[in-house]
Amino acid sequence: MNKFNYFNPKSLKEIWELKEKYPDSWYIAGGTDLMVKIKNREIKPSTLISLRSIPELSVIKTEDVISIGSLTTITDLINHTKLASLFPILIQAAKMIGSPQIRNVATIGGNLCNCSPCADTALPLLVLEARAILTNSKGSREVPLNEFFLGPAKSCLNQTEILTQIHIDKSSSNFQSTFLKKGRVRMDLAIASVAVLLEMKEKTCLQARIAAGSVAPVPLRLYQVEELFQNSIITSEMIKEAQKIALNSISPITDVRSTDVYRREIIGVFIKQAIQELLG
Ligand SMILES: Cc1cc2nc3c(=O)[nH]c(=O)nc-3n(C[C@H](O)[C@H](O)[C@H](O)COP(=O)(O)OP(=O)(O)OC[C@H]3O[C@@H](n4cnc5c(N)ncnc54)[C@H](O)[C@@H]3O)c2cc1C
Secondary structure (H helix, E strand, O other): OOOOEEEEEOOHHHHHHHHOOOOOOOOOOOOOHHHHHHHHOOOOOOOEEEEEOOHHOOOOEOEEEEEEEEOOEEHHHOOOOHHHHOOOOHHHHOOOOOHHHHOOOOOOOOHHHHOOOOOOOOOHHHHHEEEEEEOOOEEHHHEEHHHHEEEEOOOOOOOOEEEEEEEEEEHHHHHEEEEEEEEOOOOOOOOOEEEEEEEEEEOEEEEEEEEEEEOOOOOOHHHHHHHOOOEEOOOHHHHHHHHHHHHHOOOOOOOOOHHHHHHHHHHHHHHHHHHHHOOO
């Protein structure tokens, strides 16, 4: 492993000062993705700036807009009873991340900023239409999460910005939703995953939001599939059509975890399974 400077600032102001002094530095949160990349020599940062000692980055506020600090660990997310009752799909996905040891240090912000197509919290947050709050010394901007991911390991964060909070409207808690994930073994990154949220009025689906993971360069909203269900009574023919549209919307690859063919297969099965589960 290469040598690097390590700083543990106690305030955002200190972070901006360090970033100005070391423009090529990397931010580190839990380090569960970053340290693996350093160990595997995929990246060789000369300086790391830790975000872990900034208390305001770990705060969760449950007002009309729910605000989740980016440094909230996956364990703290799971143990937050109010969040669990508002957005069970987020907790469902969080519980499937790694092992207890990983969840104790891994953060929700790191899961998003690592920009892996298989990031487990990305899918529920996409269907909850979450927004990312990006901050640097000049101020903050709000980016819809579906515009945050630009490609594998690539987000719209600029060199100086950090993800400070994730915002979700409380109104998204009124909908039924579910998350399905397939790994090779119980503790594994997703071979493929799906999140589905339905807004129902009696038997009519007013709105569907669907996202798929590990089947494109970014965690993906399947807008064309969603349109099919809008203001409709969902039938089994429609679900078959949705599976077809989904397969045309994704571009899975073959890698060490799975083949593109198997990934396609799972997405089709998961869409059907998730919708049937939500329709009861
Ligand atoms: C054994 C193991 C199992 C795993 N299992 C899963 C799994 O099942 N599902 C899953 O989704 N992931 C899994 N992961 C991946 C990883 O644990 C998660 O992605 C985790 O949430 C990353 O968070 P972190 O705080 O450790 O990020 P870090 O490693 O600290 O950072 C990741 C990246 O994000 C950047 N970053 C972090 N926070 C911020 C911020 N606030 N602002 C700007 N940039 C930031 C860092 O610079 C870095 O590039 C696993 C990892 C391991 C080692």
